[in-house]
Amino acid sequence: MTRPPSTPSFFSSSLRVFDLSLGQMLWSRRTVFMALVVGGPVLIAFLVRSLDLLGVHAMRVDGAPLSGPSIFGLMIWVFYLRFTVPVLALFYGTSLIADEVDDKTITYLFTRPIPRGAVMMGKYLAYLACTVMVVLPSVVLVYLLMVPRGGGNLASSFPSLLADLGLLAVGLAVYGALFAFVGARIKRPLVTGLIFLFGWEPSVLVFPGYLKRFTVAHYLQGLAPHAMPQDSTLGMLQSIFREVPPLSVSLIALALIWGLFLALAVRAVDRREYVLEQ
Amino acid sequence: MNRKTRYFMLGSFTVLIVGLCAGLVAYYGGLPAGLTAKQAGPAELAYVPPGAVVVAYADIHSVMTSELRRRLKDVMPAGEEKGQEELKTKTGIDLEKDIDHVVACMVPRETSATETENGDSGFVAFRGRFDEGRLEALAREHGAEVGEYKGKRLISIADREKEAEHEGHGIARTMVLAFVEPGLVMFGDRRAVTLAIDAQTSGQNVRSNAELMRHVKDIEGQANAWAVGRFDVLASRANLPEGMSSQIPAIRWFSAAGRVNGGLAGIVKAEARDEEAAKNLRDVANGFLALAKMQAGSRPEFQSAMQSLTLGGTGKTVELSFSVPVELLDAIKAARELKIAP
Numbered sequence: 001m002t003r004p005p006s007t008p009s010f011f012s013s014s015l016r017v018f019d020l021s022l023g024q025m026l027w028s029r030r031t032v033f034m035a036l037v038v039g040g041p042v043l044i045a046f047l048v049r050s051l052d053l054l055g056v057h058a059m060r061v062d063g064a065p066l067s068g069p070s071i072f073g074l075m076i077w078v079f080y081l082r083f084t085v086p087v088l089a090l091f092y093g094t095s096l097i098a099d100e101v102d103d104k105t106i107t108y109l110f111t112r113p114i115p116r117g118a119v120m121m122g123k124y125l126a127y128l129a130c131t132v133m134v135v136l137p138s139v140v141l142v143y144l145l146m147v148p149r150g151g152g153n154l155a156s157s158f159p160s161l162l163a164d165l166g167l168l169a170v171g172l173a174v175y176g177a178l179f180a181f182v183g184a185r186i187k188r189p190l191v192t193g194l195i196f197l198f199g200w201e202p203s204v205l206v207f208p209g210y211l212k213r214f215t216v217a218h219y220l221q222g223l224a225p226h227a228m229p230q231d232s233t234l235g236m237l238q239s240i241f242r243e244v245p246p247l248s249v250s251l252i253a254l255a256l257i258w259g260l261f262l263a264l265a266v267r268a269v270d271r272r273e274y275v276l277e278q
Numbered sequence: 279m280n281r282k283t284r285y286f287m288l289g290s291f292t293v294l295i296v297g298l299c300a301g302l303v304a305y306y307g308g309l310p311a312g313l314t315a316k317q318a319g320p321a322e323l324a325y326v327p328p329g330a331v332v333v334a335y336a337d338i339h340s341v342m343t344s345e346l347r348r349r350l351k352d353v354m355p356a357g358e359e360k361g362q363e364e365l366k367t368k369t370g371i372d373l374e375k376d377i378d379h380v381v382a383c384m385v386p387r388e389t390s391a392t393e394t395e396n397g398d399s400g401f402v403a404f405r406g407r408f409d410e411g412r413l414e415a416l417a418r419e420h421g422a423e424v425g426e427y428k429g430k431r432l433i434s435i436a437d438r439e440k441e442a443e444h445e446g447h448g449i450a451r452t453m454v455l456a457f458v459e460p461g462l463v464m465f466g467d468r469r470a471v472t473l474a475i476d477a478q479t480s481g482q483n484v485r486s487n488a489e490l491m492r493h494v495k496d497i498e499g500q501a502n503a504w505a506v507g508r509f510d511v512l513a514s515r516a517n518l519p520e521g522m523s524s525q526i527p528a529i530r531w532f533s534a535a536g537r538v539n540g541g542l543a544g545i546v547k548a549e550a551r552d553e554e555a556a557k558n559l560r561d562v563a564n565g566f567l568a569l570a571k572m573q574a575g576s577r578p579e580f581q582s583a584m585q586s587l588t589l590g591g592t593g594k595t596v597e598l599s600f601s602v603p604v605e606l607l608d609a610i611k612a613a614r615e616l617k618i619a620p
Contacts (some may be wrong), residue, residue, distance in 0.1 A: 019279055021281040022283060023280050027282070027284055069592060070590055070597065073592050074590070087287055129287075133287060133294075134290065137293035137294050140298065141293065141295075141297065142397075143297060152498075153304065153495065155304040156492065157301075157592070158301035158302065159305075159307040160592045161297075161298075161301055162301075163593075166568030184359075243563075
């Protein structure tokens with residue numbers, strides 16, 4: 001008598017989905033968007049250094065060049081922390097399940113003998129690998145290009161580079177879990193995500209009070225080794241009313257948000273009946 | 279995972295590892311500095327003792343010939359030019375032409391010394407063109423004595439007033455003018471000048487103070503004036519009242535640099551004891567900045583200068599950069615003229 005094949009475990013199922021999804025995700029049309037988003041800062045850093053070498057000193061304040069570490073800190077805040085990380089998480093996170101539903105291919109995944117939640121977990125891991133392997137090298141290239149200019153040196157900025165890399169990876173993981181849940185549970189995930197990112201978070205951070213605790217950005221700011229630049233009135237207001245949570249509180253809060261939303265996303269996929277439009 | 283994906287992952291991983299290794303090697307001092315950068319600071323740092331707590335530099339020539347100074351002369355009272363003329367007549371030194379740059383430092387008193395025995399010392403080294411004979415003659419006229427220390431000519435000028443004040447204590451501070459090398463004159467108290475000569479001859483100078491040199495390298499950039507120092511050491515020597523000293527933020531190092539050209543652009547940096555102290559300092563500075571910017575709202579002439587104030591910094595460092603446009607001086611001049619006019 002032959003024994004029926006046993007159902008693979010949640011972990012091995014997730015790895016199979018991860019393996020399948022990584023290539024699809026990396027070579028999708030979204031990758032062009034991702035390349036533009038993470039390539040922009042590298043291109044700017046490359047242009048500034050090229051102009052420096054040609055003797056045209058760009059990025060000066062009243063004749064004096066801005067130091068490399070200052071520009072690097074500014075780029076981490078403006079390009080990566082405030083834009084790249086949340087936007088990539090939004091576009092990739094909300095599409096993890098929504099794309100399969102739109103393409104009507106989710107049935108093929110759900111008919112496999114694997115736990116349904118493992119589909120979400122595998123896709124989430126693929127998203128994380130895909131974005132981390134694109135964003136972090138981009139940051140390293142900006143660091144190598146930008147930091148040595150204007151009296152800066154690689155050595156003194158190395159600890160903040162490590163902190164930045166960790167911070168961005170944490171940001172991608174937490175925002176990714178949040179938007180994976182939004183994509184799995186809510187009908188118009190992209191609109192909801194955009195409202196959260198560009199409506200709720202910036203406005204709540206401007207005002208004093210406890211509402212900022214319901215944002216991810218509040219806790220990510222607590223981990224940032226760079227001071228918030230006050231390049232605009234909004235930025236200045238945010239810095240005045242900013243209550244930076246202690247490092248331990250930020251780490252615990254981010255871990256809780258990550259764990260909670262990832263579990264909710266897995267649960268949502270596990271329990272929800274997806275009705276495909278005919 | 280197909281081959282294309284594997285190659286991509288490998289490429290991405292390689293960039294990440296190469297960047298991190300470069301940073302790590304640089305962090306542990308593995309990259310030879312000489313390959314990528316010149317030695318930090320001016321050559322006169324060879325005279326600064328390793329225990330100096332404040333080091334400052336100013337490129338006098340570029341400051342004196344700058345557009346900013348020309349405009350400042352229009353704004354400031356006329357007494358400055360008279361003083362320059364007097365100095366030129368007495369010493370033969372034309373401040374605008376004869377001094378290239380100056381380096382100054384402060385050396386704390388020895389920990390074993392008491393207040394009355396040995397105070398903090400310092401010197402200023404002037405690089406330029408000097409008529410040594412004329413300077414020596416002038417000093418002799420004022421009762422100076424000429425001597426030598428390790429082959430360097432020292433002209434000692436005792437502080438008569440203090441000598442009388444502390445008669446019997448043997449603590450009169452003797453100021454010394456030293457011609458340490460052609461085109462380099464040093465002025466300071468005897469202890470500091472002799473320590474400087476020792477530092478230069480032994481090679482044990484401030485360049486061996488890695489922490490201070492890191493700040494010098496970090497701040498000098500394209501600045502034509504800068505200063506670096508240990509804030510905590512200075513604060514502990516200021517004999518502040520208990521209540522006030524406990525309110526001073528936990529700053530270890532401070533540095534400031536300025537670039538004078540058409541206007542003045544500068545940066546002030548503070549390195550706090552830890553990241554928490556730096557964050558607190560940034561928050562306090564943020565509050566003051568916001569207040570100052572609000573106050574400047576009603577004064578359009580100050581607005582461009584106020585808007586240039588930018589707070590930044592990473593980790594334990596807090597940075598405040600600013601720029602004073604030359605138009606601000608024109609506005610001050612116009613305001614003065616308006617006040618003077620009946």
